Amino acid sequence: xxxxxxxxxxxxxxxxxxxxxxxxxxxxxxxxLPDLFGGAATEDLEEGFAIKDRVGWAAIRRTAADALAxxxxxxxxAGISMGAGVVAEFWGERxxxxxxxxxxxxxxxxSAMRPGMPVQLHVCENDPFFPAPAVDAWQDEALAARxxxxxxxxxxxxxxxxxxxxxxxxxxxxxxxxxxxxxxxx
Numbered sequence: 608x609x610x611x612x613x614x615x616x617x618x619x620x621x622x623x624x625x626x627x628x629x630x631x632x633x634x635x636x637x638x639x640l641p642d643l644f645g646g647a648a649t650e651d652l653e654e655g656f657a658i659k660d661r662v663g664w665a666a667i668r669r670t671a672a673d674a675l676a677x678x679x680x681x682x683x684x685a686g687i688s689m690g691a692g693v694v695a696e697f698w699g700e701r702x703x704x705x706x707x708x709x710x711x712x713x714x715x716x717x718s719a720m721r722p723g724m725p726v727q728l729h730v731c732e733n734d735p736f737f738p739a740p741a742v743d744a745w746q747d748e749a750l751a752a753r754x755x756x757x758x759x760x761x762x763x764x765x766x767x768x769x770x771x772x773x774x775x776x777x778x779x780x781x782x783x784x785x786x787x788x789x790x791x792x793x
Contacts, residue, residue, distance in 0.1 A: 608634070608635040608636045608637070608793075609636045609637070609681075609682075609706075610637040610638075610678060610679050610681070610682045610683065611636050611637070611638050611639070611682065611685050611708070611792065612638075612639040612640075612641070612675060612678050612683070612684060612685065613627060613628055613639070613640050613685045613687070614643065614686040614687065614689075614691075614693040614694060615640075615642075615687055615689075615690050616687040616688035616689050616711070616712075616767060617655035617656055617658070617659050617688060618648060618650060618651075618655045618767075619643075619644045619647050619648030619649060619655065619658060620642040620643070620644065620648055621650070621772075622772070623769075623771070624640060627687075627769075628640045631789075631792065634789050636792060639674055639677070639678055641671060641673075643667045643670050643690075643693065644658050644659070644662050644667075645670075647661075647662070650772055650773065668693070668696055671696065671697065672697070675701070680704070681703050681705045682705065683706045683707070683708060684697060684698060684701065684706075684707050684708070685707070685708040685709070686710070686712060687710045687711055687712065687767075688710070688766070689712065690710075690712065691709045691712030691713055691714040692712065692714065694707060694714040695714035695715040698714060698720070699717030699718065699719060702720070702721050703721070704721075704724065706724065706726065706727070706792075707724065707726045707727070708726075708727050708788060708791060708792070709726070709727065709728045710769065710784070710788075711729065711730060711734075711766055711768075712730075712736070713728070713730075713737050713741065713742065716745065716749050716754070717752070718752075720752045720754060722753040722754075723753065723755050724754050725755045726749055726754045726755065726757070727757045727759070727788070728742070728745070728746075728756070728757070728759065729759050729761070729769075729784050729788070730759075730760055730761070731760065731761050731762075731764040731768055731775075731780075732760045732761060732762045742758065742760070746758050757787075759783075761777065761783070763777060763780070764776075764777035764780040765777070768780050768781060769781040769784050769785075
């Protein structure tokens with residue numbers, strides 16, 4: 608099975624991310640779940656951005672790099688919303704990654720990527736952070752880089768729809784995300 612590093616959202620490392628990691632572990636995967644905010648977490652988006660600013664991107668990147676240093680080269684890079692931005696920081700440096708899994712966020716496609724690298728993206732249809740034209744452009748870029756890309760868009764859902772603690776939650780879409788993610792990881 609796969610080793611997966613899962614980078615959390617701007618809300619921090621919370622119960623939902625731990626449940627995600629547990630679900631992946633139950634499917635037989637090893638999961639690394641670094642705390643990029645040093646214990647700070649919230650369910651309020653504005654507060655999450657304030658925490659991110661207080662911690663600083665350089666420190667977030669350092670914590671992520673330290674966690675990745677302990678991971679095998681073929682580790683799946685996974686990110687949730689802001690965590691997709693963290694994936695973008697390292698994707699180009701990890702050509703042997705078994706795949707890239709993006710939940711609720713985009714990661715810049717590296718200029719040099721292994722042809723055929725499996726990449727899966729899950730976003731809501733009307734995401735305020737990642738509007739449809741941005742997702743379309745991202746998909747075109749990933750295809751041009753010869754990634755084996757799958758893009759799934761979910762209607763009637765908010766930005767972080769897989770988290771039952773948030774108002775964006777959509778249970779049917781969350782179930783579908785997990786079916787697709789676990790199939791991708793297997």
